[in-house]
Amino acid sequence: PTGLMGATLPLLARHAIREEREIGARIGLLYATNTAGAVAGTLVAAFVLLPALGQRATVAVGAALNALVFVTAALLARLAPSPPAPSRTSGAATAPAPGGWILPAIGLSGVCSFVYEVLWTRLLGHVLGGSVYAFSTMLASFLVGITLGSAVASRLATSAPRAVRGFAAAQLGTAALSLAAFALVDGLPALAVKLGAGWQGSVGANAVLAASVLLPATLCIGATFPFAVRILARDAADASPASARVYAWNTVGAIVGALGAGFFVVPLLGYQGSVLAAAALNLALAAAAAFHATPRATGLLAA
Numbered sequence: 001p002t003g004l005m006g007a008t009l010p011l012l013a014r015h016a017i018r019e020e021r022e023i024g025a026r027i028g029l030l031y032a033t034n035t036a037g038a039v040a041g042t043l044v045a046a047f048v049l050l051p052a053l054g055q056r057a058t059v060a061v062g063a064a065l066n067a068l069v070f071v072t073a074a075l076l077a078r079l080a081p082s083p084p085a086p087s088r089t090s091g092a093a094t095a096p097a098p099g100g101w102i103l104p105a106i107g108l109s110g111v112c113s114f115v116y117e118v119l120w121t122r123l124l125g126h127v128l129g130g131s132v133y134a135f136s137t138m139l140a141s142f143l144v145g146i147t148l149g150s151a152v153a154s155r156l157a158t159s160a161p162r163a164v165r166g167f168a169a170a171q172l173g174t175a176a177l178s179l180a181a182f183a184l185v186d187g188l189p190a191l192a193v194k195l196g197a198g199w200q201g202s203v204g205a206n207a208v209l210a211a212s213v214l215l216p217a218t219l220c221i222g223a224t225f226p227f228a229v230r231i232l233a234r235d236a237a238d239a240s241p242a243s244a245r246v247y248a249w250n251t252v253g254a255i256v257g258a259l260g261a262g263f264f265v266v267p268l269l270g271y272q273g274s275v276l277a278a279a280a281l282n283l284a285l286a287a288a289a290a291f292h293a294t295p296r297a298t299g300l301l302a303a
Contacts, residue, residue, distance in 0.1 A: 009034060009247055014240035023239045024163060028154020028226030035147040035222070039140050046136030047203070099160060099231040101292060102167070103249045105285050106228040109171065110253025111260065112285075113221045115278040116178055117142055118261035119271060120214055123185060127192045128206050129199040137203065141210040145218025153223035161293065163230035168289035170227060173220035175282035181213050182275045188213070225250065 009030060016026045041062075049058040121138055128134040153170070157163040191212070192198050197205035225246065233242035265274045 006247065006251065010240045010244035013243045017236050017239040020236050021158065023233050023236065024157025024159075024226050024230040025154045027229045027239065027243055028150050028157060031225050032147050032151040032154065032222075035143050035150065039143045039147060042136050042140045042143065046132050050132065098234075099164075099292075101288070102228045102231045103245060105167070105288060106224060106246050107249040107253035107256075108281060108285055109221075109224050109228075110250040111257035112174065112278045112281050114254045114257030115261040115265060115274060116174075116217065116221075118258055119266065119274055120181075122266075123188075123271065124210055124213065127188055127198060128201070128210065131199075133203070134199075134206065137206045138210045138214065141207065141214040142218050144211065145215045146222030148215075149219040149222025149224075150226055151222075152219070153226040156223075157226045157230040160231050163227040164289055164293040167224060167227040167231065168286045168293060170220040170223040171282045171286035171289065174217050175279040175286070177217040177220065178275060178282075179279050181217060182272070185213075 012030050013027060016030065017023055045058055045062075049061055053061070120142075121135070124138050125134065128137065149170075153166060156166050188209070192201070192205075192209055195205040195209055196202055197209040228246045228250070229239070229243045232246055233239045261274065265277065269277060
């Protein structure tokens with residue numbers, strides 16, 4: 001099922017993007033909307049459906065929603081007039097993608113993002129507990145930041161050069177805000193007491209605590225995806241395959257980051273060393289993007 005879930009964004013990009021100027025805006029909007037739905041699903045499943053219906057019926061509700069989306073899409077496909085095919089810039093089909101460097105970069109960015117997520121889930125778990133409610137609150141806070149960050153980036157990724165600069169800034173922001181959050185981690189218990197958060201705390205207080213830690217850096221993490229697609233896509237016709245490649249590389253990086261953090265990085269380096277290593281990688285990615293943003297780099301790539 002998750003393989004089919006991963007196919008939805010590139011398919012929607014193929015339908016929604018008709019002109020080159022729409023690439024950054026519509027990819028960012030699709031990604032933000034999909035992630036906002038993930039936030040809603042996380043909270044509704046944990047706080048409403050599972051307690052009221054149990055696991056089997058909750059899965060059935062999810063499947064019913066999939067069926068509803070299928071019927072809606074099938075009706076729209078039959079009733080709505082087909083939009084014109086996106087135009088392709090002359091020679092773009094055979095020209096090498098000048099932004100191909102962004103694929104390993106977005107993969108490494110995914111590694112960093114999920115190193116942070118594993119670290120913060122573990123650290124916040126000491127304060128909020130390990131229940132499904134606590135985990136859902138932390139996951140929702142992480143996803144809210146990604147939603148907002150991608151929505152902001154959709155307004156900024158108007159051209160490939162601007163997206164390169166945005167990607168560099170997002171990596172710098174991720175590193176700086178993650179280091180700042182970790183520097184303040186010793187104050188989390190006192191903040192939890194002040195807010196009324198914790199194992200027996202209210203949902204709202206726990207959400208505020210999780211958001212105060214996770215939201216700043218995840219705003220920058222969420223911005224990387226629309227920037228990366230805008231860098232890679234050569235024109236409107238290339239937006240769908242570009243989004244699929246960026247999504248795949250980023251997800252593979254997320255898998256590596258999640259497994260690597262849990263089994264290797266944290267046991268070897270500890271929490272502080274893991275945060276420093278991830279931040280150093282963010283800074284290296286920012287430097288790489290800054291290099292590609294310079295006229296000299298553009299000239300070398302053209303040569």
